[in-house]
Amino acid sequence: MHGVVMVFFFLIPSIPAVLGNFLVPIMIGAKDLAFPRINLLSWYIYVLGGVFTLFAALSGGVDTGWTFYTPYSTAASNSHVMSAALGVFITGFSSILTGLNFIVTIHRMRAPGMTWFRLPLFIWAHYATSLIMILGTPVIAITVLMVAAERALHLGIFDPALGGDPVLFQHLFWFYSHPAVYIMILPAMGVISEIVQAFSRKNIFGYSFIAFSSLAIAVIGFFVWGHHLFVAGQSVYAGLIFSFISFLVAIPSAIKVFNWTATIYKGSVSLDSPMLYAFGFIGLFTIGGLTGLVLATMGIDIHVHDTYFVVAHFHYIMVGGAIMGYLGGLHYWWPKMTGKLYSEAWSKFSALIVFVGFNLTFFPQFIAGYIGMPRRYHAYPPEFQVLNVLSSAGASILAVGYIIPLIYFMYSLVAGEKAANDPWGSRGLEWEIPSPPPTENFTVTPVVTEGTHQYVHPSQEVGVA
Amino acid sequence: MFTNFPLFPQQASVQAGQVDAIYFFVVAITAFFSLIIAGAIAFFAAKYRRRHDAEVGVAIHGSLILEILWSVIPFFLTMGMFAWGAKVFFDLYRPPAGAMEIFVVGKQWMWKIQHMDGQREINELHVPVGRPVKLIMGSEDVIHSFYIPAFRVKADVIPGRYNTLWFEATKPGTYHLFCAEYCGTKHSGMTGRVVAMDPADYQAWLSGGSASDSPVAAGEKLFQDLVCNTCHIQGSQGRGPVLTNLFGNTVELQDGGRVTADEAYIRESIVNPQAKIVAGFQPIMPTFQGLVTEEQLLQLIAYVRSLSAQGTAPSPAGTAAPTMPQKSDQPVQEPRKPGR
DSSP, rough: OOHHHIIIITTIIIIIIIIIIIHHHTTOOOOSSSHHHHHHHHHHHHHHHHHHHHHHHTTTTSSSSSOTTTTTTIIISSSSSSHHHHHHHHHHHHHHHHHHHHHHHHOOOOOTTTOOGOOHHHHHHHHHHHHHHHHHHHHHHHHHHHHHHHHHHHOSOOOOTTTTTTHHHHHHHHHHHHHHHHHHHEEEEEEEHHHHHHHHHHHHHHHHHHHHHHHHHHGGGGGOHHHGTTTTOOHHHHHHHHHHHHHHHHHHHHHHHHHHHHHTTTSSSSOOOOHHHHHEEEEEHHHHHHHHHHSHHHHHHHHHTTTHHHHHHHIIIIIHHHHHHHHHHHHHHHHHHHHHEOOHHHHHHHHHHHHHHHHHHOOOOOOOOEEEEEEEESSOOGHHHHHHHHHHHHHHHHHHHHHHHHHHHHHHHOOOEESSOOTTOOOOOOGSSSSOOOSSSSOOOOOOOOOOOOSSSGOOOOOOO | OTTTTOOOOOOOHHHHHHHHHHHHHHHHHHHHHHHHHHHHHHHHHTTTTTOOTTTTOOOOOOHHHHHHHHHHHHHHHHHHHHHHHHHHHHHHHHEEEEEEEEEEEEEEEEEEEETTTTTTEEEEEETTTTOEEEEEEEEESEEEEEEEETTEEEEOOOOOOOEEEEBBOOOOEEEEEESSSOTTTTGGOOOOOEEOOOOOHHHHHSSOOOOOHHHHHHHHHHHHHEEEEETSTTSSOOSOOOOOTTSSSSSEESSOOEEEHHHHHHHHHHHHHTOOOOOTTOOOOOOOOBOOHHHHHHHHHHHHHSSSSSGGGOTTOOSSSSTOOTTSSSOOOOOOOOOO
């Protein structure tokens, strides 16, 4: 239940829906998304999917985990698999429509002069994300529909007792669900690229490498799903290919981290709260990404597969990455979205709390996993006790770190100082319009003459692209 | 609370050291890069901190040389990890010839284990140290995963097929056995222990207790009880194919295909006989799905194997020559180094 709600209803939609819907049109100089009504429809669909999932939760929950592995989900589980699966199915359409909307908007609605290589990196990241959304989501939709069909009609698709193949489900599921990790992390990477530039007052180092690495991650990400099946008895040779491609996907991720680091070099660095979240993101993403190498190494994966090592790894990537990106973006653009300023001292404090709490929660799980604690164990031998207590303590600290922003954001809406057009001294189309922006964003369609985050006049520039 | 607080798992199999070695290699490289990134960010953030409000950074657009360096160096490092990891995986995956075999059946929520000379155990697995052990595993219901952390081995146990796993224990002791694939609400109760014993102690354990029929004997009895023998007649042609010397050999099928008669093929031929019809025979065999349990299927397979020279498993008591090839399609394992 935790996984279903967090993955499908928070991590996947959070940045594209909250920040993307707002910023994609503004950043390219458009009045709105290409299909505003479809955008509204995708919100209604999301709510409908949420209702089904909420029903599953309130009526006793679903005990399959978010992975719905067959034949447990189709033949054994007595919990509310149907409504949860339908919730996932329905919400998928929300994702597809959002992706479609972004792609059309980015292709068709750029302001005069906004060429592809002047696009903010946030836009490139959302473009890559949208590709995954429209290419991957139909697969999970069909897959959960097949689970529902086998459960209700006893069609033999996955259950070997009915002539099906349970491992087929894992292939279909991870064909979407591995790229889905990139749906969560790519928008966050886009946010971080913007923040690192704004708070270094410096244009990005290696623009085209960051932009194309997003596309590379989106494309290569579709060919790594089999690394979830190293111990499931898939062909050894298939495993080899999947391991190889999984290592390849690490390269564009590494390129991003190195370029962000190089961007700070000779910048004018200000440690405002969005930048603290960006540093937090780079830290957590680096740990999460590099432990991904441990898991991609087939010989090690046999040992750590389905242990807490995996739990720690994907929380660092998906949760650490997506939440740091989301909170960083929220803090960066909050003045723009609401026209109000929040407490800088409290926001720095909470960024620190989130970072400390997160690491205390999930770092011990790497150790527990390597010692051999399997996932999804609520009861365990005593030698895992200390590490689990540390994790629980960290989770409590993390919760405090999430509650504090909730309070000061709400407070800023009521009593916050009014935000100027450009409170950070940043550059970009969104900072040239009032805070909050008028309904149609721009009174006059802007004409773009340079890329984003140009803080220095071209005549004073050093270095070449 | 802190009296039992290990930070690293025990090493108790020949594989454990191999897995840990590559783990340390990958962790060392990743820690090195993490520290470089963290150090560089901290250093730059301090050195280039904003000194007055209107200050801006220096416009630097990039460096192709740096981009190539930080793409190519990580690429070769990861390829090193890939190659070494694949090597370890292959070693973990392929059981050495002559490994002692044990049947495992997973069900919600227990492990049922049957030794080749009849001993049965639930949630316990007794094995001798110093001898490769191969587990042939099936599931009665949902997917489980057989995991022994101290040995660094794991394999999913999937209904409708057999997966194998092998290890060679090096240290006598008692180790955790976990189910590592979520299999229902009592998943975390599907645990047990693996007892690795000195060969002499293991012999004593084998001869103690009440052993039931060996899987081969039980399979033979089933073969008669289920009247398989009316069609599959020993040594002469009946309405069904002869099973003598079937196991491990290639079977010609009605549709022109070929299949190697392994455990999966025999299982399929029992529960879904129409799937692969042997050339020259009619599709007249009924399905036995639901009539035989997973354990009985394994016993029938053990019996069919025993009819074939290639299918004869080494005796669990360790009397058979451990180098005897056990299946024709298995690669010959390199000679074992002494002292491992």
